[in-house]
Amino acid sequence: MEILGDVVSNKRKIQRGDYLHRTGTRFQTLFAVRRGSLKTSVLEEDGRQQVTGFYMTGELLGLDAISTEIYTCDAIALEDSEVCEVPFAKLEEISLSIPSLMHQFHKIMSREIVRDHGVMLLLGSMKAEERLATFLLNLSQRFVIRGYSASDFNLRMTREEIGSYLGLKLETVSRAFSKLQDENIINVDNKHIQINDMDRLRLKMGHSSCAA
Amino acid sequence: MEILGDVVSNKRKIQRGDYLHRTGTRFQTLFAVRRGSLKTSVLEEDGRQQVTGFYMTGELLGLDAISTEIYTCDAIALEDSEVCEVPFAKLEEISLSIPSLMHQFHKIMSREIVRDHGVMLLLGSMKAEERLATFLLNLSQRFVIRGYSASDFNLRMTREEIGSYLGLKLETVSRAFSKLQDENIINVDNKHIQINDMDRLRLKMGHSSCAA
DNA sequence: TAAACGCTTTGACCCAGGTCAACTTAAATA
DNA sequence: TATTTAAGTTGACCTGGGTCAAAGCGTTTA
Numbered sequence: 001m002e003i004l005g006d007v008v009s010n011k012r013k014i015q016r017g018d019y020l021h022r023t024g025t026r027f028q029t030l031f032a033v034r035r036g037s038l039k040t041s042v043l044e045e046d047g048r049q050q051v052t053g054f055y056m057t058g059e060l061l062g063l064d065a066i067s068t069e070i071y072t073c074d075a076i077a078l079e080d081s082e083v084c085e086v087p088f089a090k091l092e093e094i095s096l097s098i099p100s101l102m103h104q105f106h107k108i109m110s111r112e113i114v115r116d117h118g119v120m121l122l123l124g125s126m127k128a129e130e131r132l133a134t135f136l137l138n139l140s141q142r143f144v145i146r147g148y149s150a151s152d153f154n155l156r157m158t159r160e161e162i163g164s165y166l167g168l169k170l171e172t173v174s175r176a177f178s179k180l181q182d183e184n185i186i187n188v189d190n191k192h193i194q195i196n197d198m199d200r201l202r203l204k205m206g207h208s209s210c211a212a
Numbered sequence: 213m214e215i216l217g218d219v220v221s222n223k224r225k226i227q228r229g230d231y232l233h234r235t236g237t238r239f240q241t242l243f244a245v246r247r248g249s250l251k252t253s254v255l256e257e258d259g260r261q262q263v264t265g266f267y268m269t270g271e272l273l274g275l276d277a278i279s280t281e282i283y284t285c286d287a288i289a290l291e292d293s294e295v296c297e298v299p300f301a302k303l304e305e306i307s308l309s310i311p312s313l314m315h316q317f318h319k320i321m322s323r324e325i326v327r328d329h330g331v332m333l334l335l336g337s338m339k340a341e342e343r344l345a346t347f348l349l350n351l352s353q354r355f356v357i358r359g360y361s362a363s364d365f366n367l368r369m370t371r372e373e374i375g376s377y378l379g380l381k382l383e384t385v386s387r388a389f390s391k392l393q394d395e396n397i398i399n400v401d402n403k404h405i406q407i408n409d410m411d412r413l414r415l416k417m418g419h420s421s422c423a424a
Numbered sequence: 425t426a427a428a429c430g431c432t433t434t435g436a437c438c439c440a441g442g443t444c445a446a447c448t449t450a451a452a453t454a
Numbered sequence: 455t456a457t458t459t460a461a462g463t464t465g466a467c468c469t470g471g472g473t474c475a476a477a478g479c480g481t482t483t484a
Contacts, residue, residue: 042329042333044333044337044418045418046418048333048337049337050332050333050336050337052329052332052333063321063322063325064322064325064326064329065322066318066319066321066322067319067320067322067323067325067326068326072326072329073329092311092314092315092318093311095314096308096311096314099304099305099308102304102307102308102314103304106278106304106321107278107279108279109275109278109318109321109322109325110275110276110277110278110279110321111279112325113275113276113279113321113324113325113328114276114279114280114284116325116328116329116331116332117254117264117276117284117285117328119332120262120264120328120331120332120335121254121256121260121262121264123332123335123336123379124262124335124376124377124378124379125256125260125262125376125379127440127441128440128441158460158461158462159461159462159463160461160462164336164337165336166336167335167336167337168441168442169441169442169443170461170462171441171442171443171444171462171463171464172440172441172442173462174462174463174464175441175463175464177462177463178463178464190449190450190461190462191461206256206257206258339470339471340470340471370430370431370432371431371432371433372431380471380472381471381472381473382431382432383432383433383434383471383472383473383474384470384471384472386432386433386434387433387434387471389432389433390433390434402431402432402479402480403431
């Protein structure tokens with residue numbers, strides 16, 4: 001990622017709620033998040049919408065568009081953010097002369113695939129509470145990596161967006177938050193989350209059946 | 213894909229039920245399916261299993277392993293099959309001198325991401341019947357590309373495997389098959405599927421609510 | 425040919441989570 | 455500061471699909 005940032009950099013500010021790119025428009029650049037956070041979502045003809053990912057500092061958007069050279073999803077800023085444009089053709093060109101850059105890029109794409117498989121597992125086989133626990137632990141981990149607290153953070157997305165990502169309705173997300181709070185595993189104050197008992201939250205991820 | 217096949221080829225036969233690779237083992241090669249079909253699945257500590265993909269001739273397995281250099285899922289043959297080993301280091305090396313090969317490879321990885329997003333949409337927002345319709349149409353399309361009939365084919369996987377992939381129980385899959393047959397949209401005889409009304413099947417994908 | 429096994433179908437029942445609605449709180453706008 | 459609007463919580467009720475059980479088939483093994 002650092003290498004990427006050095007290679008090509010044309011910064012772009014984007015305000016909360018604004019589109020970074022839209023489904024169906026021509027693809028030319030990837031975007032590296034420098035500050036803030038974004039969501040990506042796909043929209044079906046019948047209006048159904050599914051959030052496919054949340055992106056924070058250092059993460060890369062647009063990988064899906066390489067195959068058809070058209071963005072396959074919308075990317076929208078969850079807060080005022082800043083991204084770095086990475087012209088894809090240029091990236092490919094440069095990686096021809098910097099093998100480690102190419103290798104790094106392959107790893108990043110692969111990581112995206114692994115992440116998606118994780119979400120598929122979550123959507124395919126987990127109960128509501130397990131999904132939310134998994135989601136919170138994933139966020140927590142990503143905050144830690146960026147030097148923030150693992151156990152005290154603010155959500156950038158709404159209950160509805162979380163629900164869409166987790167394959168749940170917003171009411172179910174809200175109830176799952178309340179349940180975890182009742183059990184003293186987390187504290188919820190609107191978007192402000194505190195994790196009181198990381199271990200028990202981890203247990204929640206695993207097996208709902210085992211009478212936690 | 214054809215280029216890939218030319219570049220590196222060390223064939224390997226694999227019998228029905230055998231593992232092509234296992235979760236946790238060291239990654240060195242991608243695999244291109246030459247004949248037959250395979251499934252990939254991830255296994256959780258608590259025994260839960262999720263099928264993450266079905267692969268047929270010409271498709272590429274192992275992309276998930278690039279990021280950690282360890283296979284993140286099991287790959288198992290659904291029938292007697294043959295794959296072509298593609299040493300990844302060699303692929304990267306060669307693509308340095310053949311830009312079009314590198315570009316093609318990037319497209320393939322990207323396509324996998326798009327495919328996964330499609331599955332996420334399916335798992336996150338579709339009803340049982342819609343999921344099955346989507347699945348059948350996807351298979352149909354892939355058979356057509358390979359020169360087989362779009363409307364008459366044999367499934368290689370069990371109801372349980374379909375269920376796992378679609379986030380449903382095998383009984384639900386079976387019932388959804390029966391329902392589509394009752395409506396004369398498809399014919400089901402065990403693993404033999406005939407699509408009688410492609411258009412109505414497509415409608416099923418979209419909106420269950422609209423009283424089809 | 426029988427026995428055993430795995431896969432599939434179907435029915436009866438139940439519950440997690442969806443739906444609908446009322447209300448509360450927070451944030452944006454005037 | 456009041457007013458509107460968006461976001462979140464909670465309750466009551468309902469249903470799609472999970473669960474459990476029984477039976478039907480097809481295929482392999484003895």
